[in-house]
Amino acid sequence: MASKHMNLKRVTKRVKEEFGSTIEIAKVLNIKDAVSTFRGKVDIQLMVHNGHKEWGWIKKHLLKKHEVMNRYFDKTCPKLSDEKIRKLEKIELDEEYKDCIWICWWQGIDQAPYIVKKCVDSIRKHAGNHKVIIITDKNYKDYVDFPEWLLEKKDKGIITKTHMSDLLRLKLLGQYGGIWLDSTFYCTDSLEPYFESPIWSIKRPDYRHTSVACGYFANYSFGCQKEYRIVFNIIAEYLLMYWKTNDYMIDYLFLDYLIVQAQRKHRMVREAFDLIEPNNPECDELLKILGNKYEEKVWCQMKKETALFKLTWKANFPKEISGNETFYGKLVEDKLI
Numbered sequence: 001m002a003s004k005h006m007n008l009k010r011v012t013k014r015v016k017e018e019f020g021s022t023i024e025i026a027k028v029l030n031i032k033d034a035v036s037t038f039r040g041k042v043d044i045q046l047m048v049h050n051g052h053k054e055w056g057w058i059k060k061h062l063l064k065k066h067e068v069m070n071r072y073f074d075k076t077c078p079k080l081s082d083e084k085i086r087k088l089e090k091i092e093l094d095e096e097y098k099d100c101i102w103i104c105w106w107q108g109i110d111q112a113p114y115i116v117k118k119c120v121d122s123i124r125k126h127a128g129n130h131k132v133i134i135i136t137d138k139n140y141k142d143y144v145d146f147p148e149w150l151l152e153k154k155d156k157g158i159i160t161k162t163h164m165s166d167l168l169r170l171k172l173l174g175q176y177g178g179i180w181l182d183s184t185f186y187c188t189d190s191l192e193p194y195f196e197s198p199i200w201s202i203k204r205p206d207y208r209h210t211s212v213a214c215g216y217f218a219n220y221s222f223g224c225q226k227e228y229r230i231v232f233n234i235i236a237e238y239l240l241m242y243w244k245t246n247d248y249m250i251d252y253l254f255l256d257y258l259i260v261q262a263q264r265k266h267r268m269v270r271e272a273f274d275l276i277e278p279n280n281p282e283c284d285e286l287l288k289i290l291g292n293k294y295e296e297k298v299w300c301q302m303k304k305e306t307a308l309f310k311l312t313w314k315a316n317f318p319k320e321i322s323g324n325e326t327f328y329g330k331l332v333e334d335k336l337i
Helices: 002-028 031-049 056-076 082-089 114-125 148-155 161-176 226-245 254-265 267-274 285-289 296-302 327-332
Strands: 101-104 132-135 178-181 185-187 199-201 221-224 308-310
Touching: 002 031, 002 056, 031 056, 056 254, 082 226, 101 114, 101 161, 114 132, 114 185, 114 327, 148 161, 148 226, 161 178, 161 221, 161 226, 199 267, 221 226, 226 254, 226 267, 254 267, 285 296, 285 308
Parallel strands: 101 132, 101 178
Antiparallel strands: 178 221, 185 308, 199 221
């Protein structure tokens, strides 16, 4: 009963936020545009419940939403000054943490769900000579500095840990470079090739249009060499600017809109993202069959061009089905290799 009450409370809060966002967009643009963004958000929820099928009319609505939101941010997100860019370019690299792999689990990995622990183990296994650093509530200040006003908003619950992790990844890469991976990535091969790219993200062009990224980048996977740290410092500044003047999300995927804004406003950011080569085309496919009977042929085909598989800790999967081991069963027994 208490669980149902909490779910209802969350849904009510979310609906209230979405109506508030729609009104705000109408103030900046117009009612018609605002309604089109709300319709796009409804379509995203439809996709969540239809197995992420993106029918033609849904794609049309989503692309319209992105076009409107880009115009909204064009008007509300001022371009960083040349002076600010020069300051960001002067941020020195700490060689001790150069080329690390960054992962965050705020409570500490010992408190993480089992599947998260297995994913982190797989990343460590394929990290080569690169340090794997787990960021937590207790150590994040050892690596990045957040302004006091931001921490105050965090303490008040205005900025959630999810929002903090958005900024955390940008600040870490802006300070040190290296690779950021969400804690639910299952890794099956060496991560070294991603360190060889000037800038990196999982890229599957025109892969779904839920996000304005449209597959051209994925904010749960980023990386850069030291010369390209400025790209993530610029994006971090846009995120800080947003939270400095706002106490709510105008859109659940607003980080991706701000990344696109940085590309639209700064040629160096746009050209850097253009350097990313398509990679990991089957990134989402293991999750879809994780609870299914294990099939060697399917697994071999899936991992041919993909080394990173995005999973989730928010669902349960069986280890066996009708006496047959599942993909999840293989994973937890360290046999999914």
